[in-house]
Amino acid sequence: MSKPQNFCGRTRREFLWQTGAGFAGTALAGMLDEDFFAKQSVAADGVTQFENPLAPKQPHHDPDATACIFLFMYGGPSHMDTFDYKPEMYGRDNQTVEVKTFGRGGHRNQGRLIEPRWKFKQYGECGKYVSDLFPHLGEQVDDIAFLHSMTADSPIHGSAMLMMNSGKVLSGSPCLGSWLNYGLGTENSNLPGFTVMLDPRGGPISGSQNWSSGYMPASYQATVMRSKGDPILNLKPPQGMSVEAQRVMLDTLREYNDEHLNSRKDNSNLAARIASYELAYNMQAHAPEAVNIAEETEATQKLYGMDNPTSAHFGRQCLLARRLVERGVRFIQIYSGGNHNDDNWDAHSDMEKNHNLHAAETDKPIAGLLQDLKQRGLLSKTLIVWGGEFGRQPTAEYAKGTGRDHNSYGFTTWMAGGGIKGGVSHGSTDELGAEAVENRLHVKHMHATILNQMGLDPNRLSYFFSGLDQKLVGVEPVQPIKQIIS
Numbered sequence: 127m128s129k130p131q132n133f134c135g136r137t138r139r140e141f142l143w144q145t146g147a148g149f150a151g152t153a154l155a156g157m158l159d160e161d162f163f164a165k166q167s168v169a170a171d172g173v174t175q176f177e178n179p180l181a182p183k184q185p186h187h188d189p190d191a192t193a194c195i196f197l198f199m200y201g202g203p204s205h206m207d208t209f210d211y212k213p214e215m216y217g218r219d220n221q222t223v224e225v226k227t228f229g230r231g232g233h234r235n236q237g238r239l240i241e242p243r244w245k246f247k248q249y250g251e252c253g254k255y256v257s258d259l260f261p262h263l264g265e266q267v268d269d270i271a272f273l274h275s276m277t278a279d280s281p282i283h284g285s286a287m288l289m290m291n292s293g294k295v296l297s298g299s300p301c302l303g304s305w306l307n308y309g310l311g312t313e314n315s316n317l318p319g320f321t322v323m324l325d326p327r328g329g330p331i332s333g334s335q336n337w338s339s340g341y342m343p344a345s346y347q348a349t350v351m352r353s354k355g356d357p358i359l360n361l362k363p364p365q366g367m368s369v370e371a372q373r374v375m376l377d378t379l380r381e382y383n384d385e386h387l388n389s390r391k392d393n394s395n396l397a398a399r400i401a402s403y404e405l406a407y408n409m410q411a412h413a414p415e416a417v418n419i420a421e422e423t424e425a426t427q428k429l430y431g432m433d434n435p436t437s438a439h440f441g442r443q444c445l446l447a448r449r450l451v452e453r454g455v456r457f458i459q460i461y462s463g464g465n466h467n468d469d470n471w472d473a474h475s476d477m478e479k480n481h482n483l484h485a486a487e488t489d490k491p492i493a494g495l496l497q498d499l500k501q502r503g504l505l506s507k508t509l510i511v512w513g514g515e516f517g518r519q520p521t522a523e524y525a526k527g528t529g530r531d532h533n534s535y536g537f538t539t540w541m542a543g544g545g546i547k548g549g550v551s552h553g554s555t556d557e558l559g560a561e562a563v564e565n566r567l568h569v570k571h572m573h574a575t576i577l578n579q580m581g582l583d584p585n586r587l588s589y590f591f592s593g594l595d596q597k598l599v600g601v602e603p604v605q606p607i608k609q610i611i612s
Contacts, residue, residue, distance in 0.1 A: 130523070131501070136484070137506065138243075140314070148473075149373035151271060162292065162295045164567045167267070168256050171196075171580045179308075179343055179345050179346070180311055180312050180315070180345055181310045181311050182311040183309065183310055185309075185490075186583040186587075188581065189579065189580050190506075190507075190509075190543030190545025190561075190579045190611075190612070191507055191543070191545060191579045191580050191581075192313075192456075192508070193455065193457070193508045194509040194511065194579075195458045195459075195495070195511070196302070196458070196459040196460070196507070197460055197492060197506070197510065197512060197513075198289070198514065199328045199462050199471050199484070199488070199512065199514040200462065200463040200470045200513060200514060200515070201283075201463045201471030201472035201473075202472060202518055202537075203471045203514050203517070204473065204481065204525075205518070205536075205538035206242055206518075206520060206558075207257055207259065207481055208257050208259055208485075208538065209272055209516075209538050209540065210559055211246045211257075211532060212242070212558060212559050214557040215239065215558060216241055216242065216582040217239060218236055219235075219238050219239065219241035220240075220241045221238070222237070222239070222371045223237065223492040225519075225521060225558060225560045227521060227531065227533065228360045229281045229519060229523070229530050229532035232249055236521075237520075237522060238521055238522040239520060239521055239522075239526075239530050239558070240415035240477065240520065240521060240530060242257070243257050243478045243528065244257045244258040244481075245257070247260070247264070250265070250266075250268040251268055251468045252266075252268055254267040256547065259481055260485060261484035262492075262493035263496075266542070267548075267549060267595065268499070268548050268549040269549070269562035270496075270542045270548055271540060271547050271548065271550045271610035272538060272542060272551040273607065273610070274536075274552065274553045275553025275554055275564060275565050276537050276567050276568075276572065277536060277537075277562050277567065277568050277569075278515065278537075278568070278569050279534065280295050280516075282532070283361075283472070283532075284332045285332075286434050286515035286523065286532075286534060287330055287336055290368065290513070290515045290569055290607040291514070292335075292336075292338075292340065293336070293489055293570055293600065294571065296334065297338075298335075298341065299340045299341070299596075300338070300339050300341065300346065300589070301337050301338060301340070301348075302457070302568035302573060303320035303322075303456075303457040303459060304337075304338070304339040304346040304348075304446075305578060306320070306340055306457045306577075306582075307319045307320045307321075307456060308339075309577075309580075309584070311395060312454070312455075312540060313454040314455065315448065316409060316413070317416060317454065318409075319456040320347070320349065320352065320457045320458075321336045321348060321349050321450060321457075321458050321459070322336075322459070322460075322461070323357075323447070323459070323460045323461065324352075325462060325465075325469075327463070327464035328469065329461070329464055330376055330461060330470075331466075332464075334350075337350070337459065339597065341591045341596070343372075346513055348352045349441075354459060357417045359528055361415060364381065371382070379519075380471055403610050404595060406538045415484045416449055419449070419498065426498065427445065428441070429481065429494040429498060430431055430444055430490070430494040430495065430498070431489075431491045436483075436486050437486065437487050437489070439487070439495075440462060440487050440488050441490065441493045441494065443460045443499045444491040444495040445491075445495075445498075447460060448504070449505065451499075452504070458524060462487065463484060468480050469485070471484050473518065473529055474524075474529040475524070475527050475528075476527060476529060476532065476554060477526065477529060477530060492512070496510065496542060499543065505542070505543075507543075509539050509544030509545075509579050509580070510541065511539065511576065512542075513537075513539030513540070513542075513572075515538075516532050516537060517532075517533045517534075517537025518537075519533045520559050528541050531558070533561075535560060536560065538570075539572060541575070544579045544580050545611060545612050546579070546610055546611065546612065547610050547611065550602055550609075550610055552567075552609050552610055565609075570598075570600060570604050571604060571605070571606070571607050572607070573598050574599050574605060575606040575611070577599075577606075579600065579611070584597070584604055584606070585597070
């Protein structure tokens with residue numbers, strides 16, 4: 127490293143400590159100027175070509191979608207009360223029926239039937255039946271493909287959440303957004319390739335494992351955007367520090383980073399950290415504009431339900447998602463529901479109270495998102511995914527009340543945009559919605575479809591770890607759901 131320069135009678139090292147950088151500042155060593163990666167052409171061994179882990183990569187085939195927005199209804203929305211119409215259940219409230227179920231309450235062979243508390247009506251040219259819970263979303267059914275035969279491996283929130291996000295019931299594996307970041311990189315070096323927006327009531331069970339990069343470098347994990355206040359913290363330089371002073375600090379820390387890097391041949395994790403700090407520096411200039419929804423017209427904000435206190439928060443997040451898609455962000459996940467019990471869709475006691483609340487919070491914002499993307503010409507290239515970690519049972523969990531237990535034997539998710547056929551329904555559950563019986567699907571089929579639409583072969587995309595070529599969809603070949611692809 128070159129001899130430290132003098133700054134007002136101080137070396138750069140002294141300058142850093144006296145301006146408060148210290149060890150905290152050292153952690154920012156990778157916040158480098160924009161042409162750093164162009165300057166560093168080789169890795170630490172002096173021979174290997176240096177590669178920015180977040181650089182854009184060629185897809186396996188021409189993609190139908192360039193971005194994906196995953197609307198995660200945490201807690202498990204009831205399919206037979208929302209999009210999976212079961213007319214046979216009406217008029218049978220409180221009847222004892224023979225049905226095999228498995229949820230939080232364990233295995234059962236019979237139960238007390240709970241009649242849906244909402245009516246269904248047909249919408250669109252396709253005539254899709256949708257519950258009264260979703261009157262605005264019902265108007266968009268001709269753009270939606272409903273998957274009524276989804277199954278998962280666990281009826282317990284923690285492991286089911288991990289499966290829906292990472293394809294595995296155990297923690298430690300990269301989530302879907304990380305796989306897309308790894309497989310495709312990011313087109314916009316000034317914004318994250320993968321963002322997560324949480325519910326103001328709290329995060330989901332299993333926490334950050336749901337958006338972790340697992341055994342991949344940390345640069346592939348999500349940037350979490352706050353539910354209240356400024357979506358992204360620490361975008362402004364420290365108070366009292368000029369742009370020139372910050373540049374001096376960052377340049378000096380860069381020199382230390384170079385020295386550290388040159389003595390290490392295997393620099394993949396270090397390079398990933400450098401890339402993430404470079405992103406943080408670039409975000410200071412570009413992220414504030416991206417998340418400034420005040421630029422949007424009153425009509426647009428109203429389209430997302432932001433004029434209603436009930437739907438305003440989720441509407442704001444959906445609008446932010448559209449703005450991020452416009453600016454090249456690859457994968458965005460928005461959580462409806464947080465914390466535990468009725469703070470999310472986990473309706474164990476009172477279906478009406480629970481689902482009336484969460485549907486009212488999300489119905490208009492999601493419908494507005496679909497409409498807004500479509501009128502801007504973005505829906506054809508943006509894949510929208512809706513669903514929870516599982517569904518709910520047709521029978522009551524307790525002797526009294528209308529609550530339903532978890533159901534991983536059969537539930538509903540849906541997709542729209544990004545090369546997906548609209549106005550179709552694929553698969554089915556039995557007459558009570560207890561389990562999938564026709565064209566059974568697994569979470570891995572949904573993951574394979576998302577990867578496929580984004581230009582990736584789900585059976586080729588792999589990451590070598592622990593002696594194996596790891597894949598999001600697992601060891602056995604998995605096909606996308608071709609019946610819903612245009």
